[in-house]
Amino acid sequence: MHTTIQTLSKKGYNKTQIAKILEIDRKTVRRILNELNEKGIVERKETCSILDPYKEYIQIQVTKDLKAIRIYQDLVREFEFQGSYDTVKKYVAKIKKSPPKAYMVLHSLPGEEAQVDFGYIGTIKLPDGKYKKAWIFVMELSYSRYMYVQIVFDQSVSTFIDCHKKAFRYFGGVPQNVKIDNLKAAVLEADFYEPVVQRNYAAFASHYGFAPEPCRVATPTDKGKVESNIKYVKDNCFKAREFKDIDEAKAFLMEWLETIANVRIHGTTKKVPSEEFNSYEKEKLLPLPTEEYNISEITSATVMPNCHISYGGNYYSVPYAYIGEEVDIVIIDNLLKAIYKDKEIALHPVEKNEKGKFFTDKNHYPDYKNITANEIKSRYREKMGEIGKHAAIFFDKFLEQIDSKYNYRAIAGIISLRKKYDNTTIDSACHRAYMYNALKYKTVKRICEQGINLLPVETNQTYINSEETFLTRPLSEYSKLLN
Incomplete structure (x- = not known):
């Protein structure tokens, strides 16, 4: 774009014409021309390559004098690289022209660190006669270079942890730190600053007392020791060897570890790993857990x-406070643990035989959902007592007529009348209602609405005057009047 604007400007086009030709803003044309006048050159933006995340890996492979085709094949197999061979070829050629990058030598104390990684070794025959892809799990102690190797057929969390357990038993102890690659089995989110260690692996590390240390993304130099050992195990133990089945391969691997790998003079340290391990490192390892x-x-x-x-x-x-939130469910020893942000919020036994059952801890509900029938009675009696003595009597008579399953909505309705009527009106209405055995909310409400709460209710009262006055007439006169 800069070159095009510069060319059009030299041909005599003004800023408005250039903006119209290129369909861009005139201010953009003016800004670029000003920059060109100041600097005199067209600055090109650096372009990113899809291989940049693997730059350090490729640089190491180049130092091993590997061809571009081999590096491409390894990228596809190890990292599931989706680009073309031509892209890798050009990238390798560019790296070969650039000066090599310097790295620091990292030293570890005895028992301080172990490094782990997986390496693909091809297919191995299973007992059923079928062939399956296989990897090697390698854990190497950084000080002595003493290592443990195991053949696996997947890189799942359970396999990853099982390999660790067997490696620790092989060493007879646990290193303080374990440097892990950014494997899905161990690291969920590959981030140098805040790696999120897979919960199961984190719990396992806590149980064994070591600190997991994820490597930086696409930075094999962070675990260069085990990276070199992966290649060594592949070439020295498995390359150009044929095994009739997995059992023979496992037996050969363990023999190779004891008779070759761990008793050789190491190419870097110039010392024998098993001697260094037994003399200095073994006693520095953390003890294995008892459970x-x-x-x-x-x-x-x-x-x-x-x-x-x-x-x-x-x-x-x-607990009700977590409604709508996503919580982790951890199943261990037939127990279900609900965990929210690393905090255990609920624990239940797991039901495996039946479906559709509810396992409820009443304490997980709000307090107002956990009121007992007796508490409801006590609260309503108290509120009816606040209205007056007749309201309290109404409540007691009401209880005598209802069964234990009644939910007291009639009483709640009477209490709600306090929003509209004073306590005296409601109390007298309750008096009139229970005297006529009409123990209903609607009856009390109607008495309040019609204002008849003050009418006498005693059975010995009457509206008929028994004494004769000048107004008294015999009934026969009323009959004549009607006729």
């Missing part, structure tokens, strides 16, 4: 308005 770590199942669910989460076809309560 076995049980891996858990982890999923998530949203808290429903009824204060429950759904798992396995059943429903388990959590």
Whole structure:
């Protein structure tokens, strides 16, 4: 764009014409021409390559004198690279022209650090005769270079943790730190500043007492020791070897570890790993835990308005404060743990035999949802007593007529009349209602509305005057009048 604007300007076009030709704003043309007049050159923006995230990895592979085609194949296999070979070829050629990048030598104290990684080794025959893709898990102690290797068929969380457990047993202890690659099994979000360690792996690390240390993204130099060992194990143990099945491969691997890998003179340290391990590092390792770590199942669910989460076809309560929030569900030892932001908020036994059942802790509901029948009676009696003594009598007579399942809505209605009428009016209305055995909210309300609450209700009172006056007439006269 800068070059085009510069060319048009030299041909005599003004800013308005250039803006119209290129369909851009005139102010943009003016700004670019001013920059060109000041600097005299067209500055080009640096373009990013899809290979930039793998730059350090490619640089290391180039130093190993690997061809571009081999680097491309490794990128596809190890990182599932989606670009073309031509892109890799040009990128490698560019790196070969640039000066090599300097790296610091990282030293570790005995028992301080171990590094782990996976490496693809091809397919291995299973007992059923089928071939399956296989990887090696390698854990190497950074000080002695003593290592443990295991063949696996996946890189799941459970496999990753199982490999750690076997490696720690092989070493007879646990290092203080374990440097891990940005594997999905261990790291959910690959971020140098805030790596989110997978919850199960974090719990496992806490149980064994080591600190997991995720590597930076696409930075193999962070775990250069184990990176080199992956290549060493591939070439020295598995390359150009044929195994009749997985059992033979595993047996050969363990023999190779004991007789070759851990007793050789290491190319970097010039020392024997097993001797360095037994002499200096083994005693510095943390002790193995006395209790076995049980891996858990982890999923998530949203808290429903009824204060429950759904798992396995059943429903388990959590505190009402988390309604609408997504919580983690951790299943371990037949117990369900609901966790929100690393805080355990509920614990229930897991039901596996039936479906559709509710497991409810009443304390997870708000207080107003946990009122007992006796508490309701006590509160209503108190409020009716505040209205007056007749209202309290009405309530007691009301209780005598209803069964235990009644929800007291009639009493609640009478209490609500206080918004419109004073206590005296309601109390006298309750008096009149219970005297006529009309123990209903509508009756009390009607008496208040019609203003008849003050009429006498005693049975010995009457509106007929028994004494004769000058107004007294015999009934026969009324009959004549009607006729």
